[in-house]
Amino acid sequence: MVIKKVGMKITKAEFAGSSTRVGQVSRRRLPEFAFIGRSNVGKSSLINMLTGNSKLAKTSQTPGKTQLVNHFLINDSWYLVDLPGYGFARLPDKERARLRHIIWDYVNNSEDLVMLMVLIDSRHPLQETDRRFIAELGEKGVPFGLIFTKADKQGGDNLERQILEIKGKLLEEWEELPPCFVSSSVRGTGREEILSYLESILQTL
Ligand code: GDP
Numbered sequence: 222m223v224i225k226k227v228g229m230k231i232t233k234a235e236f237a238g239s240s241t242r243v244g245q246v247s248r249r250r251l252p253e254f255a256f257i258g259r260s261n262v263g264k265s266s267l268i269n270m271l272t273g274n275s276k277l278a279k280t281s282q283t284p285g286k287t288q289l290v291n292h293f294l295i296n297d298s299w300y301l302v303d304l305p306g307y308g309f310a311r312l313p314d315k316e317r318a319r320l321r322h323i324i325w326d327y328v329n330n331s332e333d334l335v336m337l338m339v340l341i342d343s344r345h346p347l348q349e350t351d352r353r354f355i356a357e358l359g360e361k362g363v364p365f366g367l368i369f370t371k372a373d374k375q376g377g378d379n380l381e382r383q384i385l386e387i388k389g390k391l392l393e394e395w396e397e398l399p400p401c402f403v404s405s406s407v408r409g410t411g412r413e414e415i416l417s418y419l420e421s422i423l424q425t426l
Contacts, residue, residue, distance in 0.1 A: 228413070229420035233296050234272035239289040241323050243330040248292060252426055253300040253333040254419055257324065258340030259350055260306030263370040266406035267340065268293070268303055271415060278303050288320055290327050299423060300333070308350030328363055335422060336364045338415075343369035343383055343403065347390040356394060366400040368415065373405040 238246045258264050265278035277293060288305035295301050304327060305320045312320075328337065337358065341351055358365050369384050380403075388398055400418060404411030 229296075229416040229423075231272050231295055231416070233294075234274050234277055234301070235294050236277070237292040237294040237300065239291050241289060242326055246292075248300075249294075250333060251294075251299050252335045252423060253292075253302050253331060254336055254338060255302035255304050255327065255331075255334055256338045256340065257304040257354075258306060258368075258370070259308040259342070259348065262306065262340045262342050263404075263406055264303065264306065264340050267368065267370060267404055268301060270404070270406040270409060271412060272301070288323070290323060299419075302327070302331075302334075304328075307354060308348070328358075329361070334363075335426070336366060338366050338368055340368045340370050341387060343372055343380055343387075344374050346383070347387045352390070352394075355391070359395065364399075366402065366418070367398075368402045368404050368411065370404050370406070372403045372410050373407045 237248060240246045256264055256268060261281055265280040268278040269275050269280075272293065272295065278291070290305070291303040293301045293303065305323055307320065307324060309317060309320070328334065339351070339355060339358070341347070355365070369387070372380055375383070384401075384403065388401070391398060402411050402415050402418070404415065
């Protein structure tokens with residue numbers, strides 16, 4: 222059998238609005254792929270790398286960056302959704318609860334969410350906030366994939382070892398692993414694989 226690789230070229234990526242609640246902004250009913258991870262995991266950089274637009278998602282360095290659900294319309298045919306980061310260490314409880322509410326309102330109520338891409342920093346062992354978030358996705362039956370970010374920050378052997386360790390931790394709770402990708406926004410690593418994967422899912426819808 223010949224497996225054809227389905228590529229995706231992003232020819233158009235435009236900001237399509239921010240919200241704090243599903244249904245707050247009226248928009249087209251199109252498939253949505255959402256991206257989430259701990260603050261500083263490299264989510265904005267990854268979104269910009271994937272879309273080929275260095276200014277689309279606001280990076281952590283942007284002053285006054287607000288935490289909202291941001292929709293980006295891609296190729297006039299699907300939405301890339303940038304969710305607020307979770308696991309901020311230094312936030313007051315009230316603000317953390319507000320973000321949690323925004324995140325779970327989207328994950329629980331978006332009828333167009335196809336899959337959530339959970340970003341994990343490839344440099345560290347599995348963090349408790351990540352483990353807990355992923356476990357919650359499992360309980361709710363939300364389809365998700367994993368992207369190990371910042372792959373350029375360590376050499377091949379260390380990178381591989383760290384990722385294997387994270388996967389091993391997850392396999393203590395999960396029977397099998399979800400689709401996993403490795404990315405570097407600096408080097409463009411993972412771009413083809415991630416976009417081809419999203420395209421292959423879009424083709425099944
Ligand atoms: P966010 O808070 O998850 O949106 O994270 P950002 O995209 O703003 O990135 C947080 C920090 O990590 C910034 O200083 C980025 O320049 C850096 N960063 C993000 N992705 C990468 C990557 O792939 N490689 C390297 N070396 N640094 C990265």
